[in-house]
Amino acid sequence: MRIGQLARRSGVGVRALRHYEEQRLLESTRTPGGQRDCPGEVLERVQLIQDLFAAGLSSRTVVELLPCVSTGVATPAMLDQLVVERDRIAARVQDLTRARTEPGRVIENVTAANVAQG
Template sequence: MRIGELARRTGVSVRSLRYYEEQGLLASERTPGGHREYPERAVDRVIRIQVLYAAGLNSRTIDSILPCMHDHDGGPNESATATLAMELMAERERIDRAIADMLRTRDILDEVIAAATPSGV
């Protein structure tokens, strides 16, 4: 599939897809006319990249994680190293703290909303 279709199917901009390629997170083949062509499995890969970025991971960490994740066919590309596992544990702890912070923020918002909302509404 071409880059525009991959963008449409994943909800990711063409610009972001090009950036993912620059970072080595996504690969394409080139047609004789120079157009990018992506395999079907690129859809799952882009979605995984988006999820990892949304969690606050940087491209270097994502690049380390992707080969360790199961492909669509169910097989891992390679096993994680002990060093990567330590880095990922630190990222997981950071995410846990961020989740706790967001839950506290939501509780504060709920209190303000409840205080500002007339009874029975």
């Protein structure tokens, strides 16, 4: 799969995909014409990278942890880092869930006030 095709299918820009490759998050080969050619499973890997970034992991952390995610083999330090990241994400989910409650209360109050007036 060429990088432009990967960009269209993944929704990730070509520039970002090239950056991922520079960071060794993605691998590609070169065609005789010098174009990047990515293996078929790269789409799933790009989605995983995007998910990890969306979860708040830094690019440095993703670079460090992606090999163990991909292979299932991890050093004790990698496992410790994964536990830290999992716990940080869980805390963030709790914070967001708590924050979501407040707009819900406002919506209920405004809706109730509008029904009472109308």
